[in-house]
Amino acid sequence: MLSTGTRPGPDLTAIFDQISAIGSQPGEGVTRLAASAEDGVARRAFAEWMAQGGARVTHDAVGNQFACFEWAGQNAPWIFAGSHLDTQPRGGRFDGTLGVLAAGSVALDLHEEVRTGQFKPGRNLAILNWTNEEGARFQPSLTGSAVFSGALSLHEALGLRDGSATSLRDALAAIGIDGDSGAVPPRPEAYVELHVEQGRKLIEAGRQTGIVEGTWAARKITVRWIGRAAHTGPTPMSDRRDALLAAAQGIAAFETLIAARHHHLQRSAARIVIEPNSPNVVVERASVWFELRGPDIEELHTAGQVALAAFEKAAADTGTRLEVVADTLRAPASMDRRLLEIVDSAAQACGFVPLMMRSVAGHDAVALQNSGIPSALLFIPSVGGIAHHPDEFTEQEDVEAGVTVLKAALRRLVEGEYDAGR
Ligand SMILES: [Zn+2]
Missing domain, CATH: 3.40.630.10 (Zn peptidases)
Incomplete structure (x- = not known):
């Protein structure tokens, strides 16, 4: 046919x-x-x-x-x-x-x-x-x-x-x-x-x-929160630097802020890698792949800065350190x-x-x-x-x-x- x-x-x-x-x-x-x-x-x-x-x-x-x-x-x-x-x-x-x-x-x-x-x-x-x-x-x-x-x-x-x-x-x-x-x-x-x-x-x-x-243009940002591995049992809560907690806060803040300020952009956090990924170790490293897509480069620039500031805040709030692994803009x-x-x-x-x-x-x-x-x-x-x-x-x-x-x-x-x- x-x-x-x-x-x-x-x-x-x-x-x-x-x-x-x-x-x-x-x-x-x-x-x-x-x-x-x-x-x-x-x-x-x-x-x-x-x-x-x-x-x-x-x-x-x-x-x-x-x-x-x-x-x-x-x-x-x-x-x-x-x-x-x-x-x-x-x-x-x-x-x-x-x-x-x-x-x-x-x-x-x-x-x-x-x-x-x-x-x-x-x-x-x-x-x-x-x-x-x-x-x-x-x-x-x-x-x-x-x-x-x-x-x-x-x-x-x-x-x-x-x-x-x-x-x-x-x-x-x-x-x-x-x-x-x-x-x-x-x-x-x-x-x-x-x-x-x-x-x-x-x-x-x-x-x-x-x-x-x-x-549309796409801005793809990969970040990594770096904390410290520790026993999930005896380690005092106040001593923990939990990279997974930072990633969770970063993802939630990204979702809320972009939805509020740049609601017509498409946004996602679709991949996460945590290390060491053991049930009894506080997560030391959490890497997350974020994406923003929209027709306008200027807006992606602004929205990307909003996202990075939210990721920094998540790091500060959890005692972890933020590393920007990749930040690319597809025109x-x-x-x-x-x-x-x-x-x-x-x-x-x-x-x-x-x-x-x-x-x-x-x-x-x-x-x-x-x-x-x-x-x-x-x-x-x-x-x-x-x-x-x-x-x-x-x-x-x-x-x-x-x-x-x-x-x-x-x-x-x-x-x-x-x-x-x-
Ligand atoms: Zn295809």
């Missing part, structure tokens, strides 16, 4: 089901962390599917996979499309995976037209699976796209360590990715990503497609205007009226756009806005709408429409 039926290999529904099963547990969603054994299996399945359809599949040193269709010759410009196959722990099936496989399916359809002489594109096409988009296992997120676009050095990326101190370099080597496999395409003329919305705006607006004009992105117009016009020609919207979440398309690669992000609805949860779902008819628009847009791009508008 989604493919022309003439090309070899499984269609989109079949490959989506096949890859969704990798790392999935009944009722527990999908756990396919970046560079895990499950990720390795999914990567091989994707590579086989693409190779079977005529692509040359390669990867770079950070593990980004490229399924290359060299239709217009070695020196022709490239168009990229794709997303990511890694997931959050107990994540959904659609986030990322749908974007990679939908783009792969479109490429196979177009390749069939090229192979049979019905279509002669002026551009090459590569379908991308970016490494560690989610940032669940290794932080920061968007690792592969940031390395490709030059925002993060390869050395720094490969040196990232997960919670068990395994480096990304070693994790990739364990799934057979050791260095660059060669002949990786250069920076593309344009990149298009299909992704589920992970919010409710499209459903509320009654639209099947959305085009992201820009994204809001404006997606490429001309590319957005091409995707919009392609959608309208297929009978869709995309909603122009902003994305709160970061995506590979945003990382690329921020590093100067013209990028577009096409959204389709998420039922109930559910994301990063096993119940994440997108209706089949909305998947089909997304694939239709993606195909129309990619056809125009490989024909050279982006460059023609310069």
Whole structure:
């Protein structure tokens, strides 16, 4: 139904089901962390599917996979499309995976037209699976796209360590990715990503497609309270310097103050690591990962200062010491205007009226756009806005709408429409 039926290999529904099963547990969603054994299996399945359809599949040193269709010759410009196959722990099936496989399916359809002489594109096409988009296992997120676009050095990326101190370099080597496999395409003329919305705006607006004009900024602050380990029994209460108590007070103050003063920012404290984490030892070190997201950098600056002051107060009140481990600001992105117009016009020609919207979440398309690669992000609805949860779902008819628009847009791009508008 989604493919022309003439090309070899499984269609989109079949490959989506096949890859969704990798790392999935009944009722527990999908756990396919970046560079895990499950990720390795999914990567091989994707590579086989693409190779079977005529692509040359390669990867770079950070593990980004490229399924290359060299239709217009070695020196022709490239168009990229794709997303990511890694997931959050107990994540959904659609986030990322749908974007990679939908783009792969479109490429196979177009390749069939090229192979049979019905279509002669002026551009090459590569379908991308970016490494560690989610940032669940290794932080920061968007690792592969940031390395490709030059925002993060390869050395720094490969040196990232997960919670068990395994480096990304070693994790990739364990799934057979050791260095660059060669002949990786250069920076593309344009990149298009299909992704589920992970919010409710499209459903509320009654639209099947959305085009992201820009994204919110994000300020991510990781702090650590440092107290002193002591016996939880005999140590006098007045002598204790309890880092977990400090973290609890810091989290509660963050929630109250930001809600009161910056109520339209999205806020979270979603990860905590305590040491030594024994029932009989007062916590010596508590690290907490905080996030603030909003459209305006100035407001994130002010709200971040409010948060840091609250964390300092929690330290002072508990006799602990505060250390700011990381404090980063991801700038809001404006997606490429001309590319957005091409995707919009392609959608309208297929009978869709995309909603122009902003994305709160970061995506590979945003990382690329921020590093100067013209990028577009096409959204389709998420039922109930559910994301990063096993119940994440997108209706089949909305998947089909997304694939239709993606195909129309990619056809125009490989024909050279982006460059023609310069
Ligand atoms: Zn995603």
